[in-house]
Amino acid sequence: MDHSFDKSYWDEHWQGDRAGAPAAMAAGPPNPHLIREVTDLTPGTALDAGCGAGAEAIWLASRGWQVTGADIAAEALARAAERAATAGVADRVQWVEADLSSWAPGAAYDLVTTHYAHPAMPQLDFYDRIAAWVAPGGTLLIVGHLHDDDHHHENDHGHRHGADAAEPPASASVRAADIAGRLDPAAWEVATAEESHRDRSTHGGGVPLHDVVVRATRRP
Numbered sequence: 001m002d003h004s005f006d007k008s009y010w011d012e013h014w015q016g017d018r019a020g021a022p023a024a025m026a027a028g029p030p031n032p033h034l035i036r037e038v039t040d041l042t043p044g045t046a047l048d049a050g051c052g053a054g055a056e057a058i059w060l061a062s063r064g065w066q067v068t069g070a071d072i073a074a075e076a077l078a079r080a081a082e083r084a085a086t087a088g089v090a091d092r093v094q095w096v097e098a099d100l101s102s103w104a105p106g107a108a109y110d111l112v113t114t115h116y117a118h119p120a121m122p123q124l125d126f127y128d129r130i131a132a133w134v135a136p137g138g139t140l141l142i143v144g145h146l147h148d149d150d151h152h153h154e155n156d157h158g159h160r161h162g163a164d165a166a167e168p169p170a171s172a173s174v175r176a177a178d179i180a181g182r183l184d185p186a187a188w189e190v191a192t193a194e195e196s197h198r199d200r201s202t203h204g205g206g207v208p209l210h211d212v213v214v215r216a217t218r219r220p
């Protein structure tokens with residue numbers, strides 16, 4: 001890997017200058033793990049940390065959540081705002097351009113979620129940081145990447161060759177047990193801590209995704 005996952009990396013990524021073009025992310029459906037884990041929750045306020053082009057934030061808004069979608073890349077947020085307007089939920093989503101390794105919200109949320117965000121800071125520290133923004137009684141939902149290093153190798157950009165070229169580097173990979181293990185049992189009840197495989201369809205076929213999902217509730 002010859003770069004950091006800093007603002008300039010993500011700006012270039014969303015402007016289409018990097019390997020792993022963002023087209024699939026920009027047009028994709030909401031994450032199935034979000035739909036499964038959140039459907040039964042009572043809507044309130046939500047933060048999608050590293051929201052990209054907004055599919056998950058827009059889905060939450062359409063379910064009645066009042067959503068903040070935060071991302072470091074202005075181009076991603078421009079696409080997200082356009083999609084929210086088309087979906088008729090623009091009044092339920094606020095888009096915030098921010099570096100989440102330094103930005104902090106003014107109030108806690110009923111739901112803090114993140115899907116595949118991998119910032120320049122260490123991945124588990126990032127999850128600790130966003131977990132602190134969950135209100136008492138609220139939910140933390142982390143959807144991350146898991147790498148099977150027996151079957152992949154990195155190219156010069158830290159991304160994968162071949163059909164799964166959009167996959168990020170191993171530094172973004174975490175285990176469900178490692179995330180859950182950072183959540184103090186006195187303060188959190190872990191409802192889901194699992195690892196699974198699925199295919200995301202793209203114009204070129206199916207892309208294998210190895211996911212980590214952790215959902216936890218902050219004790220009131």
Ligand SMILES: C[S@@+](CC[C@H](N)C(=O)[O-])C[C@H]1O[C@@H](n2cnc3c(N)ncnc32)[C@H](O)[C@@H]1O
Nearest residue numbers: 010025050051052071072073099100115117119
């Ligand atoms: C792999 S993309 C995932 C986007 C979206 N959540 C999805 O699932 O399609 C990672 C996202 O995290 C954002 N990101 C990376 N570092 C960030 C940071 N420090 N602060 C805010 N957003 C960040 C990127 O701009 C990018 O949109």
